Amino acid sequence: MYVLSPIGQQLLEYLGDPIFVFTPTKRIVFLNRAAKELTGLAVPAGGLSVCAVFCGREKAGSCSADCSIAEAISRNKPVRWRQESFFGQTPYAGAYALVLSPLADEEGEKVAAFLLQVRSLAKEGSVGPVASQEHEALKQLFAQVKRAKDEWTMTMDGVSELVILVDAAGAVQRCNKAARDFLGKPYLEILGRRLEDLFLEAGLVPDPGQIDVHPDELVHGASGRVFHQSCYFPEVKNGEAQRIVTLQDISERKRILLQVEQDRKRLENALGEIGTMIQRVTRGNGGEFFFTLPPDHEPCWKAMQCDQEKCVCFGKKPLQCWTIAGTRCKGEVQGRFAQKIQNCLACEFYQEAADDPVVRIGIQFSHMIAIIEKKNRELQKAYDELKATQSQFVQQEKMASIGQLAAGVAHEINNPIGFVTSNLGTLQKYLAKVAEFLKVQAELFPQEAGDERATRLAEMRKQLKIEVILEDLPSLLAESQDGVERVRKIVQNLKSFSRVDQFDHAMADINQCLDDTLNIIWNELKYKCTLKKEYGEIPLTRCYPQQLNQVFMNLLVNAAHAIESKGEIVIITRASATEITVSITDSGSGISPENLNRIFEPFFTTKDVGKGTGLGLSIAYDIVTKKHGGRIEVTSEVGKGTTFVVTLPIKTDEG
Numbered sequence: 001m002y003v004l005s006p007i008g009q010q011l012l013e014y015l016g017d018p019i020f021v022f023t024p025t026k027r028i029v030f031l032n033r034a035a036k037e038l039t040g041l042a043v044p045a046g047g048l049s050v051c052a053v054f055c056g057r058e059k060a061g062s063c064s065a066d067c068s069i070a071e072a073i074s075r076n077k078p079v080r081w082r083q084e085s086f087f088g089q090t091p092y093a094g095a096y097a098l099v100l101s102p103l104a105d106e107e108g109e110k111v112a113a114f115l116l117q118v119r120s121l122a123k124e125g126s127v128g129p130v131a132s133q134e135h136e137a138l139k140q141l142f143a144q145v146k147r148a149k150d151e152w153t154m155t156m157d158g159v160s161e162l163v164i165l166v167d168a169a170g171a172v173q174r175c176n177k178a179a180r181d182f183l184g185k186p187y188l189e190i191l192g193r194r195l196e197d198l199f200l201e202a203g204l205v206p207d208p209g210q211i212d213v214h215p216d217e218l219v220h221g222a223s224g225r226v227f228h229q230s231c232y233f234p235e236v237k238n239g240e241a242q243r244i245v246t247l248q249d250i251s252e253r254k255r256i257l258l259q260v261e262q263d264r265k266r267l268e269n270a271l272g273e274i275g276t277m278i279q280r281v282t283r284g285n286g287g288e289f290f291f292t293l294p295p296d297h298e299p300c301w302k303a304m305q306c307d308q309e310k311c312v313c314f315g316k317k318p319l320q321c322w323t324i325a326g327t328r329c330k331g332e333v334q335g336r337f338a339q340k341i342q343n344c345l346a347c348e349f350y351q352e353a354a355d356d357p358v359v360r361i362g363i364q365f366s367h368m369i370a371i372i373e374k375k376n377r378e379l380q381k382a383y384d385e386l387k388a389t390q391s392q393f394v395q396q397e398k399m400a401s402i403g404q405l406a407a408g409v410a411h412e413i414n415n416p417i418g419f420v421t422s423n424l425g426t427l428q429k430y431l432a433k434v435a436e437f438l439k440v441q442a443e444l445f446p447q448e449a450g451d452e453r454a455t456r457l458a459e460m461r462k463q464l465k466i467e468v469i470l471e472d473l474p475s476l477l478a479e480s481q482d483g484v485e486r487v488r489k490i491v492q493n494l495k496s497f498s499r500v501d502q503f504d505h506a507m508a509d510i511n512q513c514l515d516d517t518l519n520i521i522w523n524e525l526k527y528k529c530t531l532k533k534e535y536g537e538i539p540l541t542r543c544y545p546q547q548l549n550q551v552f553m554n555l556l557v558n559a560a561h562a563i564e565s566k567g568e569i570v571i572i573t574r575a576s577a578t579e580i581t582v583s584i585t586d587s588g589s590g591i592s593p594e595n596l597n598r599i600f601e602p603f604f605t606t607k608d609v610g611k612g613t614g615l616g617l618s619i620a621y622d623i624v625t626k627k628h629g630g631r632i633e634v635t636s637e638v639g640k641g642t643t644f645v646v647t648l649p650i651k652t653d654e655g
Helices: 006-013 033-039 050-054 068-075 129-157 177-183 195-202 251-283 337-345 348-354 357-444 452-463 466-498 510-525 545-562 616-627
Strands: 019-022 027-031 079-086 092-104 111-120 162-167 172-175 204-206 217-220 226-232 242-249 506-508 529-534 541-543 567-575 579-586 631-637 641-649
Touching: 019 033, 019 050, 027 033, 027 050, 050 068, 068 079, 068 092, 068 111, 129 177, 162 177, 172 177, 177 195, 195 204, 337 348, 357 466, 452 466, 506 510, 506 545, 510 529, 510 545, 510 567, 510 579, 541 545, 541 641, 545 567, 545 579, 545 616, 545 641, 616 631
Parallel strands: 529 567
Antiparallel strands: 019 027, 019 111, 079 092, 092 111, 162 172, 162 242, 204 217, 217 226, 226 242, 506 541, 567 579, 579 641, 631 641
């Protein structure tokens, strides 16, 4: 039987004209309030007879040829007519205008019912344009209502959740397509049924194991699907309480949550192992740590049917054998993962286990530990280099400070040396004049008998030893000038060695650098060795002269220290088209082979504690190789001596 939607009923209920809705079988299924007041009738469960109400006949089907209702049904089009009498519980005679229009079904393909509008002509006078216009407006309104209903129905049918509208008694009023498909019943068989009964018939019941924790969850026994039930209570209208029930399929979410919980427990176990290993490493406990596999994994020796009883994995619980050194895969002893990676990657057991994300955590952690160890070694190396660089920097700063101090002292000495030298020169000139004067005086006043003044002068000249003084003064002045010249030369060498004004690149003569250095440290060498210089013709080169002076000083001082009593130091310089070589050879005690590869390491020294910092050769190596792009090589034989060869590239420009 045709059922008018609640929205349609509400719209028709408040119209002023009586409205009748009946089926093609001429059974009235709806009367609005005005129709009920006019006829005094109510619609029973089986409907009312159209013929009994409008034609006065008790039985339908005996319509006359001029019956307007039969004509409208047969034409399937709107029909208007005038009727003089109207029958009901209390028949009312009068003139009425009737307009009958067909109503399509939900698909819009067939006529599902007819709508009959009745208007008393006592109010309007006749069936005129006004009634026709109002009926047309009503028809358009119904079309809009139907379109809105169809759109809403289409929207709800597109929702994957089950959506069901029930009344206060729990009877189903409407439901979407998802609900119809799940319940497996047509729409008309669902309407009016109690929702709880429909759920029981479909096998949808609360989950016994979750009823206390999740009372809003229902389980479908046949499929195992789990639904979350929600209820919404819309605004109550006309005193009729309704509720909207939705069922959301949460089976996949529950499965994922269960998997997440299982993975969480496995991850906790893996993290526990990692934490244990970190604690052992932190406490410095010895021994190798074995990463285990999750309990549901089969041990490698079982999976691979291994019979190597001496293997570290054999007979034990599931282990990550690829992280263990010394396994006996296929009878061959394997190294660590880095050495046996190709074998592990081709292993079926590793491939299967590596698909497990928890196992991959262990693999990645093993890699991380290896990377950390590598980084620690690099960090330690960088720290050692930084420490050495810092010490070298301090040493160089000390040398620079000493150089500045020496330059300052040299500058201060230069001033008095200058005027002493000048005064000695002037004094030499004055002495010559005084000697000439005394000579002339002796010639003009010779000693004669009876000349008392001449006698006295001769006696005084002899007493004061003027002749001896005149003979010694030239040699004394010459020695003084020589001494002053030597002081001047020492000061000049000191200034050249310090080179305060030449910290940057400058063109320099390597032979001159060697001489300047020798002049400064000669006091260190002259008592222990004889020096032999074999300088070649070498070109000027752009370099850091002060730093090279420090290199030569370190090498020469070390050579002197290697000579216990008396020995020899030979310095040889040569030049090729592109390089300058400086060779410094001593006849000292030599360097043992085990120390020869370490002599350029920072802080390494063979001297007694307190007699060496171990930075001299390290600084020399840094200056030659890093600052000048050269080489420094050493050969030594214990008991015979050592030779250092410094090779510098020849540079004539800023590059």
